[in-house]
Amino acid sequence: MEEKETLEQYYSRSFKKVPDDLLASSGSVAHFNIIKRQNCLQLLGFSRRDYYKVVLTRGNAVLYTEKGEVTIDRPSLFFSDRNIRYGWKNIGDGHDGYICLFNEYFASAELRKAFRKLFLLFKDDMYPFLFLTDEQYHKLEQYFVLMRNEYCDNFGYKNLMLRDLLNLVIYTGIKIKTSDHKEFPEVYPQDLAERFMELLDNQFPVESPVTSLQAKTPARFADLLHVHVNHLNHSVKLQTGKTTSQLIRERVLTEAMSLLRYSDWRIYEIGNSLGFEYPQHFNSFFRKLTGTSPKQYRSEVTAHL
The missing domain is CATH 2.60.120.280 (Regulatory protein AraC)
Known part of the structure; x- marks a missing residue:
């Protein structure tokens, strides 16, 4: 106990x-x-x-x-x-x-x-x-x-x-x-989670190495959806079983792997396009989720193309 x-x-x-x-x-x-x-x-x-x-x-x-x-x-x-x-x-x-x-x-x-x-x-x-x-x-x-x-x-x-x-x-x-003045009376969790997923998916695929993602944090998505970040996090977790941050990380990682495999962009350009200001931040993010560096991953997957 x-x-x-x-x-x-x-x-x-x-x-x-x-x-x-x-x-x-x-x-x-x-x-x-x-x-x-x-x-x-x-x-x-x-x-x-x-x-x-x-x-x-x-x-x-x-x-x-x-x-x-x-x-x-x-x-x-x-x-x-x-x-x-x-x-x-x-x-x-x-x-x-x-x-x-x-x-x-x-x-x-x-x-x-x-x-x-x-x-x-x-x-x-x-x-x-x-x-x-x-x-x-x-x-x-x-x-x-x-x-x-x-x-x-x-x-x-x-x-x-x-x-x-x-x-x-x-x-x-x-x-x-x-009281009648509830903070989010008009946005139901299911609707909010669907709107979040739509906003997230609409950012991909990334089309240029010189532009960067406009929304990469729960707080930024909450601003775009005109709700408080706590309400967004709770609604997304309730509907998907995953946190807002987890879904963002997964989608960014999927795009990173696709760009490393199929584009000829330099690794720092891929990182920049996905919202990472410094190459080491992108390297750390990628290694933490995959166990390997972006460079190693690109070498391995392109060897079989």
Whole structure:
């Protein structure tokens, strides 16, 4: 059975002092904490956690889920419970926001019910997360600031107030998710995957060594299709079983092998036509996927022509 990371392990791995209440009770006590994002780890391994987490974040990052990677490039709100496996990697600097951590002993029946309602809305998505507008981010930020203020207070009923504020954040997330202004209401996964494959195939065959592919990354295809790259990646994986990057690599490799076999273009010209700025990048790409260099491959296949 897979072990889940405990709160004590999280604090130790984050080089933070394990709170006294957790130490004294071996974790068997209601625990809540709220931490500023800039004071947290840059990288989280892919695993389950034995606690709940609600995160308001701003800054570039990659969220690793069981259904693939999610590019975080705008303000976001995401949730995790004790059953979800995920990982996280910050990209660059300038990260802001808050992280709320709490365990099963802190979670009330109302909180668990709110989490179940929320997670049902995301059952067909890659992960329970929401992209936010600046207005939505600032509104939610106020709730997190209130939580932080209450957390630092000694009011006898502060845990009740913290639970109420958490419920407010969760139901705000539900409201955003179920609003009429969905991000991609008109593009179904099957249609989007078909449009992606059509765009990809229309770039081939390459007709000139002096031109280069116009689209070679998932982000570029997403721009051309007027959707977010996460939506494109999820739709393509759902329909084909392969990642967007994998399909692009396979099609570029097929074209490279054809040009090496049938054209008289120089190898650096082939690489340039397929979007590789430097010959060594093309050589590395080709060798990684075939186990041989473009030069060796050309020598072997042309010997039999």
